[in-house]
Amino acid sequence: xxxxxxxxxxxxxxxxxxxxxxxxxxxxxxxxxxxxxxxxxxxxxxxxxxxxxxxxxxxxxxxxxxxxxxxxxxxxxxxxxxxxxxxxxxxxxxxxxxxxxxxxxxxxxxxxxxxxxxxxxxxxxxxxxxxxxxxxxxxxxxxxxxxxxxxxxxxxxxxxxxxxxxxxxxxxxxxxxxxxxxxxxxxxxxxxxxxxxxxxxxxxxxxxxxxxxxxxxxxxxxxxx
Amino acid sequence: xxxxxxxxxxxxxxxxxxxxxxxxxxxxxxxxxxxxxxxxxxxxxxxxxxxxxxxxxxxxxxxxxxxxxxxxxxxxxxxxxxxxxxxxxxxxxxxxxxxxxxxxxxxxxxxxxxxxxxxxxxxxxxxxxxxxxxxxxxxxxxxxxxxxxxxxxxxxxxxxxxxxxxxxxxxxxxxxxxxxxxxxxxxxxxxxxxxxxxxxxxxxxxxxxxxxxxxxxxxxxxx
Numbered sequence: 001x002x003x004x005x006x007x008x009x010x011x012x013x014x015x016x017x018x019x020x021x022x023x024x025x026x027x028x029x030x031x032x033x034x035x036x037x038x039x040x041x042x043x044x045x046x047x048x049x050x051x052x053x054x055x056x057x058x059x060x061x062x063x064x065x066x067x068x069x070x071x072x073x074x075x076x077x078x079x080x081x082x083x084x085x086x087x088x089x090x091x092x093x094x095x096x097x098x099x100x101x102x103x104x105x106x107x108x109x110x111x112x113x114x115x116x117x118x119x120x121x122x123x124x125x126x127x128x129x130x131x132x133x134x135x136x137x138x139x140x141x142x143x144x145x146x147x148x149x150x151x152x153x154x155x156x157x158x159x160x161x162x163x164x165x166x167x168x169x170x171x172x173x174x175x176x177x178x179x180x181x182x183x184x185x186x187x188x189x190x191x192x193x194x195x196x197x198x199x200x201x202x203x204x205x206x207x208x209x210x211x212x213x214x215x216x217x218x219x220x221x222x223x224x225x
Numbered sequence: 226x227x228x229x230x231x232x233x234x235x236x237x238x239x240x241x242x243x244x245x246x247x248x249x250x251x252x253x254x255x256x257x258x259x260x261x262x263x264x265x266x267x268x269x270x271x272x273x274x275x276x277x278x279x280x281x282x283x284x285x286x287x288x289x290x291x292x293x294x295x296x297x298x299x300x301x302x303x304x305x306x307x308x309x310x311x312x313x314x315x316x317x318x319x320x321x322x323x324x325x326x327x328x329x330x331x332x333x334x335x336x337x338x339x340x341x342x343x344x345x346x347x348x349x350x351x352x353x354x355x356x357x358x359x360x361x362x363x364x365x366x367x368x369x370x371x372x373x374x375x376x377x378x379x380x381x382x383x384x385x386x387x388x389x390x391x392x393x394x395x396x397x398x399x400x401x402x403x404x405x406x407x408x409x410x411x412x413x414x415x416x417x418x419x420x421x422x423x424x425x426x427x428x429x430x431x432x433x434x435x436x437x438x439x440x441x442x443x444x445x446x447x448x
Contacts, residue, residue, distance in 0.1 A: 063427075066377075066427070067377075067419070067420065067423045067424060067427055068381075068416070068419060068423075069381040069382070069383075069384035069419060070381075070384075071384040071385060071395060072384060072395070072415060072416060072419055075395065075398060075399075075412060075415065076412055076416070079402055079408050079412060080408065080409075080412055082408075083408045083409070158287065162287075162288070162289040163289065165289040165291045165292055166289075166291060166385065168291070168388075169291075169385070169387070169388060169395075176291070176292070176295060183299075191303070192303040192304075193303075194299045194300050194302075194303050195300040195301070195303035195304060196300075197300075198292070198295045198296040198299055198300035199296060199300055201292055201295070201296075202288055202292050202293065202296050205287070205288045205289060205292055206283075206284060206287050206288050209287035209288065210283060210287045213283075213286065213287055
């Protein structure tokens with residue numbers, strides 16, 4: 001059989017190992033996303049408070065996260081924490097902290113704008129019906145907020161998945177690293193392995209993000225109609 | 226913090242920042258070009274090319290820049306296509322940015338309401354006049370906010386270039402931490418470098434956006 005180089009992917013457990021590697025980044029993305037959703041709701045509500053000090057602090061937090069590249073934040077936590085807190089933070093933990101920090105800011109801003117978009121009369125009608133503040137939030141405002149939030153939250157999830165690919169640069173063994181190991185191991189038997197391995201990693205990311213971005217677009221459309 | 230050390234290493238950071246900016250400027254310029262071409266193809270509904278553009282946009286928007294770079298830099302040479310680090314970085318950034326810009330321009334064009342076009346036609350304007358005088362100005366002002374966000378996004382994305390062996394800010398920082406173990410100083414200068422690059426651009430974008438949205442709604446109306 002002619003050697004195309006493609007079979008390196010299916011030699012031994014190579015493909016399985018790549019999938020496992022991908023799962024490492026996905027796990028980080030999923031955990032960070034769940035934390036971000038919870039914290040983001042609180043942040044969004046804080047941002048809508050009348051208190052100017054709270055709003056200013058939130059604003060600064062948001063701007064810092066918006067301006068700094070995620071990789072810089074990763075470096076800060078990964079190298080900074082090791083030195084100052086005397087903690088040997090694993091790359092994975094550092095990544096979860098950073099992506100939660102980032103995701104919370106983004107999510108908070110989404111929640112804030114979703115809350116603003118809800119017309120005032122919704123609150124007022126709630127109160128007029130005799131609901132208290134908590135009840136208004138829970139049964140009137142939140143359900144509408146969530147409906148408005150869904151498309152952009154799903155979009156944030158795809159961004160999160162894409163951005164977690166950076167963790168290889170702080171030494172987490174994930175899909176790219178596993179790919180490199182496979183390439184190195186087959187350097188002599190299969191010199192074109194790099195093409196196939198990175199090609200497959202590229203397609204794997206696409207296969208995961210594409211459905212989510214379709215879902216996000218569909219939700220968006222439904223919301224507009 | 227060791228100020229002397231920071232002064233000594235400053236030239237390294239200046240060089241790295243220049244490199245980052247250089248890559249970013251070229252990448253963004255080409256992205257705008259690709260974005261314009263792609264959005265025009267979609268707007269004019271040119272067959273076949275249109276489907277290709279859609280494929281490209283989906284592929285590029287749903288994969289991380291880092292993986293695109295790895296494929297370009299380590300994968301493609303096996304097919305005999307070899308790029309230098311610099312061209313790899315610019316090609317990667319353009320591949321990513323082109324689709325983001327295309328989407329920005331497209332949504333700008335789409336958001337011009339049909340009424341505007343009909344009104345133009347009923348005034349006796351030709352189609353090309355409607356496009357030039359009515360659609361384009363509004364489309365441009367519509368797409369400015371997303372365009373600005375994209376510029377900042379693309380500059381931030383340049384931080385992964387160290388993966389293809391470019392001596393950018395991240396690369397220098399990692400080097401200094403590794404060699405001298407001056408973590409604080411290196412990280413501090415890294416943050417400052419990005420702040421100096423990105424803060425003015427971010428402020429400028431806010432100002433431009435404000436000004437241009439103003440034109441869109443006309444003076445006096447508070448929308």
